[in-house]
Amino acid sequence: MAYTLHIVPHTHWDREWYQPFQRFRLRLVHLMDxxxxxxxxxxxxxxxxxxxxxxxxxxxxxxxxxxxEEIRTxxxxxxxLIGPWYVLPDEFLVGPEALLRNLERGARLARAFGGGMPVGYIPDPFGHIGQMPQILRGFGLRWAALRRGLDDEPAELWWEAPDGSRVLLSYLRDGYDxxxxxxxxxxAFVRRLAELRDSLAPHARSSHLLLLNGTDHQEPQPELPLLIAAVQEEIPDRVLLSTLPRYFQEMEEALGDAGLAELPVVRGELRSPKRHHLLPGVLSTRIWIKQRNHALETLLTRWAEPFAAWAELLDPGGPQPVILTGNIPLPRLRHPAPLLNEAWRLLLQNHPHDSICGCSVDQVHxxxxxxxxxxxxxxxxxxRQSLLTVAGQIEMGDDGQRMPIVVFNPLGGPRTDAVTVAIPLVGHSRHFRVMDAQGQAVPYQVGSAxxxxxxxxxxxxxxELxxxxxxxxxxxIMGLPIREVQVRREGEQATITIALLEEGLPDLEAVERxxxxxxxxxxxxxxxxxxVIGYLAPVQEITFVARDLPGYGYATYFLVPSEEGTDEESPGLRHPPEGExxxxxxxxxxxxxxxxxxxxLTVVDKRTGQVYAGLHRFVDGxxxxxxxxxxxxxxxxxxxxPAEPPEVRVLEVGPARWTLEVRQRYLLPDALE
Structure with a gap:
């Protein structure tokens, strides 16, 4: 059989890896020039x-x-050929929304230059998630090419997601290089082409073979066009400079509907290391990177974006207040989407597999x-701005005697959790109760001040006044909520003392008085x-348990003054078990x-009597x-x-939360011998 050899010039670009970003950018500028x-x-x-x-x-x-303009041309x-990704991510260490934002940003930027490559090209991530065909089809991509995660499958096959979405997959059996x-x-060129053909042909269902002319940070080979023309007569196969879209298009035409229908189907995650390493150790390398990324994705997807949308709907118009100093909190910035996109851009730049996997040189991380x-x-x-805006739209019936506390739940279902809030101690007694919206007392405990x-x-x-x-x-005043105004006169002089908050809601009745x-x-x-004296009010932290908050909703609690001397600051206070x-x-x-x-730790399940001993042991090897x-x-x-018995102390005891601290000292080998 005569084959068509598609030689695809490319580079695989690790933006940062064994050198930091700026050093690799110097190489990129040289390549692009x-x-x-x-x-x-x-x-x-x-x-x-x-x-x-x-x-x-x-x-x-x-x-x-x-x-x-030359790039656009x-x-x-x-x-x-550019895109479809913004960066090539690791698929297991970033969240699903991050993958969508990655492709969305890549598509948007590619359109500005004339359009992205219609191939889900993911050559080097360390394995692939099962939903990737579904994600690619959602962006109009019906072809994909990858290297890792399969074993002895043929070069052409279908990859199917759990929802039944499929992409036609080119398995880069011999690598992207x-x-x-x-x-x-x-x-030598002719001999090498024959070797490549003979390696791929036994595993191909069509007569079209993919030869990827590139590797990590490789620049184009300028002699290829003339070289192919010079040897074409000596080669029994058709050899052409090609692209990934052209390869897929001609491969599909060669197979036809019947041939495509007979291709094997792989489903779900691709995690086989048979032909190409998956390097699973990177899932825990520099674990702080994974933790930081997860926290930021949660902050963006569960808090910043949804509550910014609600704030924009609830407070769409009106003039922006004039800010006269940089020392006060900024009121809500209208139309924050560009800033949120900038936050995503910065976060996505940490998602390439050599970055988020933690496997680069120290400077990169x-x-x-x-x-x-x-x-x-x-x-x-x-x-912060959005939550204050939403809270300001809630009818809370603040009568100046009780202070409202709004607790938000960013999750899709009901939630019960401990809440810690800083309470300004002005306009209220330092002795108070926490009440829910139904007027029921809620136990709480006092923290730092x-x-x-x-x-x-x-x-x-x-x-001047x-x-x-x-x-x-x-x-x-100047953006800061006023919680209390006190006026005192002594002869010709009057003293006006204003208690302010860094954030929160003003006490409108106290201000008017x-x-x-x-x-x-x-x-x-x-x-x-x-x-005129102005000061930030003293603050007291309290913790209580907010129960059964509705999904994507909120609940309102109130601080209600109580008589001085009552023990209402910590109702339900418990003490450690006697003797321990x-x-x-x-x-x-x-x-x-x-x-x-x-x-x-020894944990006892008091419902079943089951004892779990020896937990939370640290082991170093x-x-x-x-x-x-x-x-x-x-x-x-x-x-x-540990090298010595641990130091143990109870940090918090109360109706909302108990906290136990264990300090241990270990003696570890200094280095490998």
Whole structure:
């Protein structure tokens, strides 16, 4: 059989790996400069695939912005193939929404240059999730190509997701670099093509074979067009410079409907390491990266975005307030979607498999931290603004005597959980009860406190004070909620003391009472000097259990003053079991005790009587492998006990939460021998 050999020039681009990003970008600029010059020469069949990820264009154009139009020209001409991804991610260490945002951003950026490659190209991730065909079809991609996760399947097959979605899959059995660095001497070139054909042909269902001319950070081979033309007569097969879309199109035509229907089907996750390593050790390498990423994805998808949408619906218009200082919290920024997209962009840049897998040089992972930090700063601030906006639309019946607390549940179902809230201690007694919306008392416990923080102490004359009052808008001054206003007169001088919050809701009745007193002073010409004192109110943390919060909903609780001297600050307070104080805690379901010698935990299920001993044991063993693979030493010293008895203490005891702290000291080998 005569075959068609599709030689596809490409590069596989690890944006950061064994060198940090900026060093690899220097290589990228060199590659792109040469590639664009090559493509601009006399027209040939040469086209180049830019690894399926559009971020390479962002990185290049940040250095060579004048090349944007030339890139657009080559993309529209089909000679530079970009996308569909923004970055090539690890599929198991990022959330499903992150994969969608990745493809969505890649598609949007590719459209700006003329369109993305219609192939779900995922050559190097360490295995593949079962839903990937469904995700690709959702973006209009019906072809996919990958290297890892299969064993002896043929080169062409169907990949099916649990919902029945299918993509036509090209299995890169011999890797994404099987035709890398092809020899330039004609006879050697012919021999190499024959070797590649003979390796793939037994596993192909069609007469079309895929030869990927590229590897990690490889630049294009400019001699390929002339080399192919020179040897075509000596080769029994059809050899052409091609692209992935052209390969799929011709392969489909060659198979026809009957041939396509007979292709085997693989379903679900692709996790076989038979032909290509999956490197599963990276699932736990530098675990802090995985934890930080998960926390940020949760912050964006469960808090920042949904509550920003609700805030925009509830408060769509009106002028933005004027901010006169950077020292106060910012009111809600309208139309925050671009900022949320920026947070996603920063987070996605940490999702390439060499980044999030934690298998790169140390500098790479140090440079991931500021991306995480910046994404978190955006998401946290937009969440804060949005929650305050939503809470401000809730009818809470604040009568000045009770303070409302709004607790939100970002999950899809009901939730019961401990809530810690900072309570400003102004306008309220320091003795209070927590009540739910039905008027039932809710047990709580007291935590740490923050003392008052002075903000302002100034002397003002009458006209200055009149001008300053204009800054009081809707119970806020310069954006800060006013919780209390106290006015005191001594002869010709009056003192106005204002208690402010960093965030939260103002006490509108207290503000109006205070302003009325100030207006009365201003009308009294015998008062000639005013002292204005502003401070952040003292804060007390309390913790209580919010029960059965509705999914995607909220519940309102209230602080209600109680008589001084009553023991209402900690109703239901418990004490450690007698004789074991300091090393055991329990509730109605479980009892947890720390073993005094080795610090392990014994947990008793009080419903069944089942005892679970020896839990929470720390074990340290040696590892002479690398960031990809664990390899135990030939002779290991395993440390599974602390060097001395642990220090144990109960940090919190109360109706909402008990917290037990165990401090242990271990002696570990300093290094491998």
């Amino acid at each position: 040469g590639l664009l010059a090559l493509l601009a020469q006399e027209p040939t069949d040469l086209a180049f695939t830019l690894d399926g990820q559009v971020i390479l264009l962002e990185d290049y154009l940040a250095v060579r912005p004048e090349q944007e 080559q993309v529209k001409a089909g000679r530079l 099987n035709a890398a660095r092809l020899p330039t001497e004609p006879r 140090r440079e991931m931290v500021p991306r995480f930090d910046q994404a978190e700063q955006i998401a946290e601030e937009i969440t 923050v003392e008052p923080h002075p903000l302002l102490d100034m002397q003002a004359e009458r006209q 009149i001008g300053a009052m204009a800054f009081v808008q809707k119970g806020r 205070g302003l009325a007193q100030v207006r009365a002073l201003l009308a009294d010409e015998s008062v000639v000097q005013y002292q 104080e300091g090393r055991a805690i329990e509730n109605e379901l479980l009892r947890v005790e720390v073993e005094p010698e080795d610090g392990t 040696g590892d002479r492998g690398d960031s990809y693979t664990f390899c135990p030493p030939q002779e290991d010293t395993v440390v599974d006990r």
